Amino acid sequence: MVKLKSNDDKEFEVEEAAVIQSEMIKNMIEDGCATSVIPLPNIDSKTLIKVIEYLNKHINMGKAAETGEEDDLKEFDEQFVNMGWEELFDVIMAANYLNIHELMELCCQSAADRLKNKSVRAVREMLKITNDLTEEEEQEIINDAPWAFEGPEIDDTVN
Amino acid sequence: MRKFHKRPEGSLHSSTTNYTYMEENKIYMEENKINVNIAGSFIPHEIVVEILMKVPAKSLLRFKCLSKSLCSLISDTLFIEAYHQRNRPCFRDFGFTQSINGLVCLWNNVGKVAICNRFTKQHVFLPHQQPTGLFCPSMTCCSLGFDPATKKHKVFKAHAVSDQEETGKFQAIYLIFTIGTDNSWREISGGCSLSFYPAKHNCVYMDDGVIYFVKKLGRDIGAFSVGEEKFTRIISSPDGVWPLGISKILPRIVDIKGQVALVDHTKDVVGDDDIKIVLYVLMNGGVGEDDETWLTHTIELPSSEITELSHCSLLGLFHKCSYMTLEGKNGELLKYIKCYCRRFKVEKVREVVRRMRRDRATGPDEIPVDF
Structure with a gap:
């Protein structure tokens, strides 16, 4: 078992088989630096719980294909990314820090899927992006590729 | 260049911005790293790149309108290059x-x-x-x-x-x-x-x-x-010369000024023989199909102009036009309109063709042109 500590001082015990999906921790274990608790100063307990949930489900990914659990795993992944934007970004940042490639892919893909085909207005609202472009600058971008701003697939709803 | 673009001036290896290419096409900018303010917090550059890489090109072009930092990121030549590498x-x-x-x-x-x-x-x-x-x-x-x-x-x-x-x-x-x-x-x-x-x-x-x-x-x-x-x-093919024609390679069928035409040619130049290109144009007298005749034009090219006339170079015939292109010995394209010839730099044409093949045609501001 490996002990992980979140930035709000909560400790979590995780099986080594699960935690080595993180390249960062795998390297630490290999280098013998993981004898006691591993502090994770960038990750809060709420996010760490999510990450551990993912790691536990994805132990022995290779075996899933043999035992026919692929669909189960797919369903888990779909459910897993069903979270708010802020939470999603927290998990992405944690996955990036811990270097968990599969989790990073899953969450970035989810973010991209939510963003694609959205209108500019919808994305601004979803991600709370402040528009710092002047009207002229914005018009110039639109004039460059007006076709990118038209089309039946463009979705103005916020979710 | 727009004033709000933070793109490095001129070359890709600008001294003010150190770009390094990493294995997974991630762009690392040691300086001028663009962090984007999303959902109330700063999202590191590499994560924003990672997400945008997975967004379709059309949406990406639209997202330039989101903010200045996103606009400069999406307009960045290295980002575009990495995007193309990732999205075949x-x-x-x-x-x-x-x-x-x-x-x-x-x-x-x-x-x-x-x-x-x-x-x-x-x-x-x-x-x-x-x-x-x-x-x-x-x-x-x-x-x-x-x-x-x-x-x-x-x-x-x-x-x-x-x-x-x-x-x-x-x-x-x-x-x-x-x-x-x-x-x-x-x-x-x-x-x-x-x-x-x-x-x-x-x-x-x-x-x-x-x-x-x-x-x-x-x-x-x-x-x-x-x-x-x-x-x-x-x-029926033109009498006399068909089916063997001058060369053993099949002639090309082309549209010359709205007429069906065939182009035949001598394949290789042996000795000092001049290269012969024969153009057969299907002419209709106006009475009907029975009135069709092949009109023959023979174009002789001095061998000093071209060392080799390969089949491939004849594939470069410009359909719909009344001229054809041949590759000359000095890496130039010779463009013939009947017996009138003009020269083009072959590199220029090749470059354009290459960009089109790779779906890499870019607009004036180097944004990928999405078909």
Whole structure:
């Protein structure tokens, strides 16, 4: 078992088989630096719980294909990314820090899927992006590729 | 350049910004790292890049309007390059092109066909439908056509299949697809006959609504009516020189000023012989099909101009134009209009063709042009 500590001082015990999906921790274990608790100063307990949930489900990914659990795993992944934007970004940042490639892919893909085909207005609202472009600058971008701003697939709803 | 673009001036390796390429096409900028304020907190540059890499190009162009930092990120030449590497250009597999009325048809030897609309910038991949057979069927001919009656564009293609490996006998299968109407290719009834089988990539669509092609067998000219969806007639090849012609390679069929024409040529230059190009133009006296005659133009090119005239260089014939291109010995293209010649730098043409093939055509601000 490996002990992980979140930035709000909560400790979590995780099986080594699960935690080595993180390249960062795998390297630490290999280098013998993981004898006691591993502090994770960038990750809060709420996010760490999510990450551990993912790691536990994805132990022995290779075996899933043999035992026919692929669909189960797919369903888990779909459910897993069903979270708010802020939470999603927290998990992405944690996955990036811990270097968990599969989790990073899953969450970035989810973010991209939510963003694609959205209108500019919808994305601004979803991600709370402040528009710092002047009207002229914005018009110039639109004039460059007006076709990118038209089309039946463009979705103005916020979710 | 726009004032709000934070793109490095001039070269990619600008001294003010240190870019390093990492394995997974991530862009690392040691300085000028663009962090984006999203959902109330700063999201590191590499994560924003990672997400944007997975967004379709059209959405990406729209997202330039989100904020200044996102605009400069998406406009960054290195980002665009990495985006292309990650998202393999969708037209990469297509080696052949043809266009009529602003529609561009792309295809390859195994029968994949894509249609791009130059005006709406939309593209569609036609169903990859191959006739089944033991021998891997290859598509030898594909052409766009226009049906003047229904005002619909259609794609015609021919496949060669063999169902008996031992005999090696080929069958011809002809398929047609009406763009905007059909969901799958329709086999042309009365097909399976090799008597109309077109030679490899040797066909031309004419404004009379007919696709003309050089037949593989007999080497006459076959005609396929796009509106009627059937083979309408066979035009005898020019007397005397056919089927062997000057070279053993089949002549190219081309559209010269609205007339069906064939271009034949001597393949290699032996000794000091001048290269001969013969152009046969199908002339119609106006009375009807019986009144058709081949008009012969012979173009002699001094051998000092060109060291080698390969088949490939003749493939570079500009259809729809009254000239052809040949590669000269000094890496230049010689452009002939009958006996009148002009020179073009071959590198220039190659560069343009290369960019188009790689789906890497870019607009004035280096944003990928998405079809």
